[in-house]
Amino acid sequence: MTGLKSEFLQILTEREFIHQATDLEALDAKMYEGPIAAYIGFDCTARSLHVGSLVQIMMLRWLQKTGHKPIALMGGGTSKIGDPSGRDESRQLMTDEIIADNMAGIRKPFDHMLTFGDGPSDAMMVNNGEWLDSLKYISFLRDIGTHFTINRMLTFDSVKLRLDREQPLTFLEFNYMILQAYDFMELGKRYGCVLQLGGSDQWGNIVNGIELARRVNSQQLFGVTTPLITTADGKKMGKTASGAIWLNEDHLPAYDFWQFWRNTQDADVGKFLRLFTELPMDEVRRLEKLEGAEINEAKIILANEVTALVRGLDAAKAAEATAKETFEKGGAGADLPTVTIASATLEAGINIVDLFVDAGLGASKGEVRRLIKQGGAKLNDEKVDGEEMTVTAAMLLDGQIKLSAGKKRHALVKAG
């Protein structure tokens, strides 16, 4: 776009990652001059990250690809406090065990997506518990606390919002921004990290770190934030009926993950290709221009690319094969969710409604009955037209029965 010189910032700009940035020209100059280290912090509040964090991880990848050093900071220490940004209520305090457990879960996708090691552009994973856990209160207050005025802290959105709504903000949470600021400075000191990336909700926290480093060390640090990613109809991306789109396989099977991307709205295809794949921009522009049924090609590519990135190539291929088999050939792909029913039960016969519930295609029998009544239930691709139907082993085709609820939800039943 404009006269940016560094490859990293050019890419980020072109792919529309940047929402706000501090002193972009100076940062650009520095990144053009030579490799830098940059970090993003991740909360350890769940066992897996979801697609909301994928934007951030993509930035780390680009950082690595363009020769810089990405640091993934695990908030092992700060998660004991809880970030009040954008929240009306305090987080539940978490125990050390839970945090450690979460951290182990969150780690997983990073191994796919970044190359870790000791080389100059190898990624690092650091836990801020390393320095936060052992802080000495009085000396911390004297060294760091003097650089923060309450007056200013009260003006930050994360704080102001709570106060305006007269929601309690504990002193514990009030300290969060100071600790995150301290993190930034500490990473600068330890690893020469000069840039913090993050979501737009982290702007305040990032700026605090920059100011702290300037006051304490007269060091110039930089910050870049990404916009909140929304879908074309204005919703926050990544929420579906069945829940968040998790990055971890044990939270969301690869097939479902793939389907999420495959079902992207037309209007979002370009945006998602830019942010969540590394396809060349020429290709992105070509794909997003496709119209009518043709844009489905772009969606499949999107799904393949993202799934391969996050889950690995094999998972992506399996998911694509299953989708193809299921949707294009009307068959039953191996990657569909599968339930096993005891052979004896199946021999004796099981009611269709119960089977749908067992297969997870309905939350209650009532729901399944409704589904049948409305003509949305299928068994081996034949419409189920009565709730009295009994399913028996005789209906197994190649050892399995395919159940469908509507056009998109399928499951396989096997005898076992």
Add this chain to the structure above:
RNA sequence: GGAGGGGUUGGGGAGCGGUCAAACCCAACAGACUGUAAAUCUGUCGCCUUCGGCUUCGCAGGUUCGAAUCCUGCCCCCUCCA
């Protein structure tokens, strides 16, 4: 501490003694149309085997033939005053 207002089915939000499983909106789900898209239209949307039953309207009791609706106690939230 004082004075008021409120907690209803995923969310918002009606209902204020029977006709209430509870209006309406959103979300969700299914069907039609399509392209595994969006928009639109139609239907559904507590649980259970039924025009039948069961369990729901912060919690626990009570009044009544009958309560989400009235009374008592408790818990939680909000607004205003101090």
